[in-house]
Amino acid sequence: MAELINNETLSLVLVAVFLVLLYKRSSSTSNSTKNSPPSPPKLPIIGNLHQLGSSRSPPHLALQALSQVHGPLMLLHFGSVPVLVVSSAEGAQAIMKTHDLNFCSRPKSTVFAKLLYNSNDVATAPYGEYWRQVKSICVLNLLNTKRVRSYCGVREEETKAMIKQIRDSKGVVNLRDMLMTLTNDVVSRVALGKSYYSDGGFKELSVDHTELLGSLYIGDYIPWLGWLSRVTGLDAKLDKVAKRFDDFLDVVIQEHMDNTDQKEEDQKDFIDVLLEIQKENSLGFRIDRVSIKGVVLDMFLAGTDTTATLLEWAMSEIIKHPSVMSKLQNEVRGVNKAEEDILTEDDLIDMPYLKAVIKETLRLHPPLTLLLPRISTQDVKINGYDIKANTQVIVNAWHIARDPKSYDYKPEEFEPERFLNANSGISYKGNDFELIPFGAGRRFCPGVQFATAVNEIALANLVHKFNWTLPGGVRGEDLDMTESSGLTVHKDDPLKVVAIPYSSV
Template sequence: MDYILILILLSIFTWLYFFTRQLGRGKSGVATQLPPGPYPLPIIGNILELGDKPHHSLATLSKTYGPLMSLKLGSTTMIVASSCEIAQELFSTHDISFSSRFVPCAMMAFDRHNISMVWMPVGDKWRRLRRICKEHLFSIRQLDTSRFLRKQKVQELLDFVQGRCLSGKPINVGETAATTTLNVLSNYIFSTNLAQYDSPSSQEFKNMVWAMMEITGAQNLADYFPVLRPLDPHGLFRRSKRCTKKLLAIFDKHINQRLHARSTSSSDTSSKDLTDLLLNINKDPNASFSLDDIRHLIVIRCVKILMATRILSSLVQDLFLAGTDTTSNTLEWAMAELIHNPEKMLKAREEIKKVIGNDDRAFEEPDVSRVPYLQAVIKETLRLHPPVTFLVPHKAITDVEIKGYVVPKDSQIMCNLWAMGQDPNVWSDPQRFEPERFLDAEIDFKGRDFEFIPFGAGRRMCPRLLLADIMLHLMLGCLIHKFDWKIKGGIRAQYMDMTDKFGFTLKKNMPLMAIPVEL
């Protein structure tokens, strides 16, 4: 009898959901129908259909249900965009309506979702932090000022690679790129290195940065079933809290040292690095943010390339988290694609050699504008392997009608960049690594060409695009100009593992271990 009752209840739930999804237009003539999508199971909805590679499974589903698709995940409605036309509707036509964030439970540790520029909703505080990033951190003037710093850190990268070349030992390309990026950021922020190549003492810091990115991208039942949040079924909130606490302690130490030095020094306290600049802004009686704000901003910029008071540490955390992993992963994918396609590697290297000529020097920033093929290699890498597969998830502020369907308020908005990069209606032979497709096409990744938005578009576009662009070209150019590369274990290039592993950032399934060979 109990089984019959359960079957009856499941049937009722299924019928009710089917009925609500099939509602057409109301009497007012306004669309009330959700976008099409697979029918959900009772209670859990479509969670099982995501699989371990949601970017692949959702791309497959979009072939059946279209580029604007809805799924039910527990109590959450997820809307998935898989075409440039729908992306433009979301992030241009209706940008303000989708400018809020769907915040994972794990990111609520230490109330980060209310003080982090990445997760807080659009408002006066967010605009102030965004303006600080745009005018003081990643402006063309600031990037020009820090050019020597990047040159110095890339030279340290080359020295490390040269040592491995002499010893014949392999390099973990992604981890090495992350160390370089972390040190660029940490010197930009604190005027010191926070990571060392092959150093156990700095490995813990890098591990915490990577752990935070892994936690951010992990699937969590508590995100879709609010009743489970106090239970923290996957332990992600606890892990996030531990990592955040450790990162904040590191950043607080440096911030407090700077505050002490400034209080005991009679010398000029004009801006020397980001910490000084932000502390100078905070001294302004008209400043509209606190040290807490600064703390959290710095953390996010240093886990996307790898959190004294809460906004300085929050700013720091934002900077580290959002900068490290994304840049190092893209560099690793670019190197893997060039090794996997040796004719492309040769073409990019010959272009660099032609620009540098007979000068015995490394590839430098002024050379980037003169190497269109290398630029095309970076673009093609970003198309095939977008750094953040679904972008940072957005949330609908209100009901919005798109293409005759309603995107309901509070729904989670996911833009499947991987699927968009595989669209045969936009890209010919989309699974092939073909940088040449960008040589004659005036397509850029600055948020205007919606078929190619690896850094997002609209209000929530990544503010560190210019720095990422510079670092990717500079590191890749230097690594392929001076060295050839062989796969560890003598694996032939055509047999490399080129599969991906889903997370907040799109990683290689197998890390790229390569041996540098001096040219």
């Protein structure tokens, strides 16, 4: 849901709509009742799809503007599908806590079905026994505290490699590229046993896969226009990328199966653990090859693009705010290190301002501005409104985190100090609905510990080892912070900077 229809698809949709209107009476499709949430006017056939914004106005901004007129609980129609848009902490709590069981399933998505093994992953699987089992595998065997800590050496090695690469670079550094390499290499080593991202083929494949996940498949909302995805080539692109990724994972899994060398427990990657579970069948649940590939793919999606994006936003904000940069550097540079040594995770334990900067970045720039959609499994009443079964739900986490009702002090500005003062008790771990970048309830992201560990060590070392300026003498205050459209919301222009090595001697 996070990406707009591209211009060609939108044009074809509108042409098709108007041709149909010449031949038959249009009728609006609605599940409205007298107690349904407020709705903006909708067009025949397409409903409110045209109000999702444009390439210069991402969906979370368009939905924010609509909600400011129609309220924090707003009913839209995407074609024939009713969609409840939630834009307040209270509404999010009702959906993800009070009525979590009723809203913890996922709607069917052709894009997810094609790219994520028919939703045989954790993030997009419908609620049920399969989802409970694979999530349990992830929480207990892949993403528990002990396992996450066991990969600290990988995170530190890859961070050190990034710092060296930046130091060896001449002139302007494309920091987005550096951060994408870091996160992909960390996750690749942890999930697959070795780094693949430096291989140009896999890098291209990874980018294509992530971009396609944000595609809007018109047939999911207007079934009789499903043919448009064949005409525009979207179907072919989805099938091609899915096949390439599947072939790649098949090779990697087979390599693991053919490797008879025994590894120590702290040397096992995710595929090792999953194959061991498959062989022992110790959970009373048969995990097959498709499930293994779906779970591993989730690890990439949750741990690479979103993490690199968060780090790019963090660096952009602290470059834009020199006082924040100075305060953060004073904290991290309180640890003396030789030039060739990096800050380790043990060095970061008592760094409250570093954690506040990351938390504030998650507040202003959640990588998934619109949380993955949910769907109601039965009729329910929310804040006095009747919500029908099979209504999709979109939670605008971006809007909620900027709501003056939640943050009365400069909610639109980057102020990490807020999390050291009045809002210090707010966490992003799913219990405080003013800040839900990782979701909440049963669908809370199980990879939050892993992502946080990468965020902290990378950001701490970037500001510890270098002073930062913008090329061409541009002032930090003038840095363009325009957002892009997509499943993951990046800074529209990659962050390009000049890194000046810092010496504590």
